[in-house]
Amino acid sequence: VTGHSCSRIRVRYAETDQMGVAYHGGYFAWFEVGRTDLLRERGVTYRELEHRDLRLPVIETGARFLRPVLYDDLIEVRTRVSDVSGARLSFEYEIHRDGTDGPLATAFTAHAAVNGRGRPRRLPADVLSLLS
Amino acid sequence: VTGHSCSRIRVRYAETDQMGVAYHGGYFAWFEVGRTDLLRERGVTYRELEHRDLRLPVIETGARFLRPVLYDDLIEVRTRVSDVSGARLSFEYEIHRDGTDGPLATAFTAHAAVNGRGRPRRLPADVLSLLS
Amino acid sequence: VTGHSCSRIRVRYAETDQMGVAYHGGYFAWFEVGRTDLLRERGVTYRELEHRDLRLPVIETGARFLRPVLYDDLIEVRTRVSDVSGARLSFEYEIHRDGTDGPLATAFTAHAAVNGRGRPRRLPADVLSLLS
Amino acid sequence: VTGHSCSRIRVRYAETDQMGVAYHGGYFAWFEVGRTDLLRERGVTYRELEHRDLRLPVIETGARFLRPVLYDDLIEVRTRVSDVSGARLSFEYEIHRDGTDGPLATAFTAHAAVNGRGRPRRLPADVLSLLS
Numbered sequence: 001v002t003g004h005s006c007s008r009i010r011v012r013y014a015e016t017d018q019m020g021v022a023y024h025g026g027y028f029a030w031f032e033v034g035r036t037d038l039l040r041e042r043g044v045t046y047r048e049l050e051h052r053d054l055r056l057p058v059i060e061t062g063a064r065f066l067r068p069v070l071y072d073d074l075i076e077v078r079t080r081v082s083d084v085s086g087a088r089l090s091f092e093y094e095i096h097r098d099g100t101d102g103p104l105a106t107a108f109t110a111h112a113a114v115n116g117r118g119r120p121r122r123l124p125a126d127v128l129s130l131l132s
Numbered sequence: 133v134t135g136h137s138c139s140r141i142r143v144r145y146a147e148t149d150q151m152g153v154a155y156h157g158g159y160f161a162w163f164e165v166g167r168t169d170l171l172r173e174r175g176v177t178y179r180e181l182e183h184r185d186l187r188l189p190v191i192e193t194g195a196r197f198l199r200p201v202l203y204d205d206l207i208e209v210r211t212r213v214s215d216v217s218g219a220r221l222s223f224e225y226e227i228h229r230d231g232t233d234g235p236l237a238t239a240f241t242a243h244a245a246v247n248g249r250g251r252p253r254r255l256p257a258d259v260l261s262l263l264s
Numbered sequence: 265v266t267g268h269s270c271s272r273i274r275v276r277y278a279e280t281d282q283m284g285v286a287y288h289g290g291y292f293a294w295f296e297v298g299r300t301d302l303l304r305e306r307g308v309t310y311r312e313l314e315h316r317d318l319r320l321p322v323i324e325t326g327a328r329f330l331r332p333v334l335y336d337d338l339i340e341v342r343t344r345v346s347d348v349s350g351a352r353l354s355f356e357y358e359i360h361r362d363g364t365d366g367p368l369a370t371a372f373t374a375h376a377a378v379n380g381r382g383r384p385r386r387l388p389a390d391v392l393s394l395l396s
Numbered sequence: 397v398t399g400h401s402c403s404r405i406r407v408r409y410a411e412t413d414q415m416g417v418a419y420h421g422g423y424f425a426w427f428e429v430g431r432t433d434l435l436r437e438r439g440v441t442y443r444e445l446e447h448r449d450l451r452l453p454v455i456e457t458g459a460r461f462l463r464p465v466l467y468d469d470l471i472e473v474r475t476r477v478s479d480v481s482g483a484r485l486s487f488e489y490e491i492h493r494d495g496t497d498g499p500l501a502t503a504f505t506a507h508a509a510v511n512g513r514g515r516p517r518r519l520p521a522d523v524l525s526l527l528s
Contacts, residue, residue: 013432013442014157014425016150018203023146024322025292029410032289036409036468046409047468058288062326068382071150072432072443118332145300145310146293156454157424161278164421168277168336178277179336190420194458200514204300204311250464278421280414282467287410335414 004080005038011073021068027095028061031107034079035091042130052124056089056111063107073097075104084131086122087113136212137170143205153200159227160193163239166211167223174262184256188221188243195239205229207236216263218254219245268344269302275337285332291359292325295371298343299355306394316388320353320375327371337361339368348395350386351377400476401434407469417464423491424457427503430475431487438526448520452485452507459503469493471500480527482518483509 009030017023036046049056069075076096083090090110094103115121123131141162149155168178181188201207208228215222222242226235247253255263273294281287300310313320333339340360347354354374358367379385387395405426413419432442445452465471472492479486486506490499511517519527 010429010432012425013149013428014155017145018148018150018152019319019321020150021321024325025146025289025296028289028292029408032409033406036406045468055283057283057285057332058329060326060328061288062324064324065322068321072441142297142300144293145296151451151453153453156457157421157428160421160424161276164277165274168274177336187415189415189417189464190461192458192460193420194456196456197454200453204309277413278419281409282412282414282416284414289410 004078005034005041007034007037007077007079009033009075009077011069011071011075013071016071021070022073024063024065027063027065027069027105027107030075030077030095031079031091031093031109034077034093035109038079038081038091044127044130049127050116053115054121054124054127055114055116055118057114058109059112060110061107063105065105066102067100067104069095069097069104081131082108083110084123084128086128087120089113089123089131136210137166137173139166139169139209139211141165141207141209143201143203143207145203148203153202154205156195156197159195159197159201159237159239162207162209162227163193163211163223163225163241166209166225167241170211170213170223171262176259176262181259182248185247186253186256186259187246187248187250189246190241191244192242193239195237197237198234199232199236201227201229201236213263214240215242216255216260218260219252221245221255221263268342269298269305271298271301271341271343273297273339273341275333275335275339277335280335285334286337288327288329291327291329291333291369291371294339294341294359295343295355295357295373298341298357299373302343302345302355303394308391308394313391314380317379318385318388318391319378319380319382321378322373323376324374325371327369329369330366331364331368333359333361333368345395346372347374348387348392350392351384353377353387353395400474401430401437403430403433403473403475405429405471405473407465407467407471409467412467417466418469420459420461423459423461423465423501423503426471426473426491427475427487427489427505430473430489431505434475434477434487435526440523440526445523446512449511450517450520450523451510451512451514453510454505455508456506457504459501461501462498463496463500465491465493465500477527478504479506480519480524482524483516485509485519485527
């Protein structure tokens with residue numbers, strides 16, 4: 001489980017709040033972009049996984065907001081798989097911005113593998129292989 | 133088609149932007165609360181309509197943002213049915229706030245009646261009756 | 265630091281995703297409602313704190329999503345202060361729903377006290393007192 | 397006032413709802429991306445305009461949702477200036493997707509030019525010139 005993918009995202013006005021920074025709740029959509037891009041780079045799309053009756057709902061998350069992210073910033077979300085097993089999958093994220101040392105935020109999400117009715121199922125072998 | 137319903141909503145910080153006002157795109161969730169409450173008051177819930185294989189996607193909308201809506205404002209969304217026919221349904225909205233004359237915003241949404249696969253269908257007779 | 269406040273929130277369609285449940289990123293706006301209500305119940309509003317040049321940005325969060333939250337659910341967010349010091353403040357949250365045993369989600373947020381330019385400052389004595 | 401700009405946007409899971417399509421309220425953030433990109437292409441950023449004490453709040457909008465936009469779709473927002481005068485500015489938008497004939501949605505937004513305290517002001521001559 002090595003290697004991270006990079007997603008470049010331009011911060012939208014819609015994502016700011018009246019503190020003049022990006023609202024913390026909006027970061028989770030960026031992390032979603034990060035893991036979606038990672039999957040696509042590894043050769044599978046989440047859309048396709050859904051068609052194969054797999055869902056990966058977030059069951060736990062944690063995030064540290066270290067420095068403000070601002071409107072119109074071009075941020076980079078670095079995503080890597082931190083853990084993968086039969087029915088669990090976890091990702092780690094860092095948000096970076098050119099010209100700022102160190103991450104602006106760090107986070108993780110843990111996911112369960114379930115079918116379309118929410119029942120636990122195992123990750124398909126090819127997906128396990130792509131992510132390991 | 134007369135009578136409006138009233139929904140009281142407290143504006144969330146998440147709904148503001150760095151202009152220090154509520155972001156225009158977030159109003160549409162408030163209008164959704166408005167028509168959901170109207171349906172519930174008339175005796176049917178949208179959740180129940182979905183279980184009866186009815187969906188009411190928005191096919192057109194228009195809105196005027198007349199005065200800023202601010203964080204922590206307790207706004208009132210006044211919703212009424214403006215038009216209802218076999219396969220169409222429209223709502224009109226006004227947003228008010230105590231202490232301010234006239235609406236802060238006005239809007240409408242037009243909806244198609246479709247089934248779970250997106251095919252046009254007629255509104256059930258009892259729903260038509262509740263909304264007429 | 266005892267006693268929790270209760271916020272009742274109706275889940276919006278806008279807050280669901282195509283998995284048919286509430287999107288995890290949207291929970292953070294509910295937690296915000298929770299702590300806003302707690303402050304109001306204790307006798308101070310966040311809006312007023314901003315006017316006194318205090319901001320409480322989220323610097324860390326963690327959440328466990330234990331059971332799905334569904335469209336139109338009437339959820340209860342139970343919020344309590346878990347830690348308060350000169351320049352830090354933390355809240356804990358539980359989301360409950362009538363008819364379901366145990367929380368649907370648990371979470372915390374940690375906040376820094378800063379002024380309008382983002383510089384650390386101490387919590388005012390009256391706020392410290394209300395929250396302790 | 398001719399020429400449109402093109403913004404390519406990947407639809408996020410966060411932007412879907414339980415109807416299995418993108419929620420209509422989320423389109424307005426895409427239109428915002430469209431006009432932001434148009435300004436940048438013309439040589440000015442909205443961020444910079446804010447630093448020059450100019451704000452362009454949306455005062456009116458209208459949208460037609462013609463065909464569903466789906467999760468993971470790579471859509472193209474085509475934006476053009478439809479009207480510009482001393483203190484007003486309007487944009488028109490079309491959303492397209494490869495492989496689908498005709499727009500998936502069309503919309504407009506009208507904006508007032510105001511200063512940081514919300515008072516009407518004129519568009520700067522250089523901005524007028526870039527947009528005309």
